[in-house]
Amino acid sequence: MTRSGKLNEEINKLRGLQEIDSEIDGFDKKIDNKRQEIAERENSITDKDSSIRRCKEKAEELEQNQRELKIELEDAQTRIKDRQNKMMQVQTSREHQALLKEIEDNKRLIKEHEDQLIQIMEQVEQFEKDAAELENLRTGEKKLLDEQIKEVEKAVKKINTRKKTVIKKRNVLAPELRPGTLKRYDLLRNKRNGSAVVQTVNGVCQGCFMTIPPQQYNEVMKGDKLNFCPTCQRILYFREKETESADA
């Protein structure tokens, strides 16, 4: 890379550092993604738990309703029997008519309650079926989650081992930069989403994709001093044609 000899050593080191830091960011991102996958599955399980709870509550509510209806129905049956007994004793046809009406009313009530009870039974069955299905899904998902947690733990361990090696490289390289340069680099990385050192292609900064003034671009190409993008302030470097087009 340095065959031209005029490339500033510092630029090379900055490029190396940027490469290392991007790699470290990549490791962190990988770990974040893996943790995110687990969090999503956990959320999905929690959602199912709430749905299961809701189904069971509804079923219980309906069952309470059912019990009340049954009591009312039994009361109506008792009333019918009572009125039927009274029929034997009444004298006038008006009394007779009144009792008949009461019996009819109670019969109608019983019929309505019976219809309602059938509907409720069907609804309870549906809620219980839904709850059972959700529980099945939840069991499967929990199993997957446990496996996933183990896998992620393993993967994170591996990533962290690789990360340690890369951090070692960084700890060797970073002190070789002038403190002021390193500080500026770190600030830029903070401000610019992790990218402080960027390539130029055909006079365009590859960090913000704005054109660099021609005179400054010449300086970037010469590469014997640090150049900063006038728009995004990133540190610029120039790579020779063959590699430049490979990246473009």
Ligand SMILES: [Zn+2]
């Ligand atoms: Zn820029």
